[in-house]
Amino acid sequence: MDTDLKQLNVRVPAKTHDLLKKRAGRSHMSVQAYVSGLVEKDIDPSREAFVSGLVGDMTDLLDEFEDAFDVGNR
Secondary structure, X not given: OOOOOOOOOOOOOHHHHHHHHHHHHXXXXXXXXXXXXXXXXXXXXHHXXXXXXXHHHHHHHHHHHHHHHOOOOO
């Protein structure tokens, strides 16, 4: 993790903040993490492509994992 982090304060209308809280909540994230992710995604689109590809690969392997470890039958 990057230890040279800078703080950014952003003011948004109350309605926007409420919508951000809902979106972040659906992703089980804090508003700060959600907004930070949006900014990173916009600044570095190749990072998003890498993460999406990684998630896709892991999802594809889930069935194999469940079969190998007999998930749910312990």
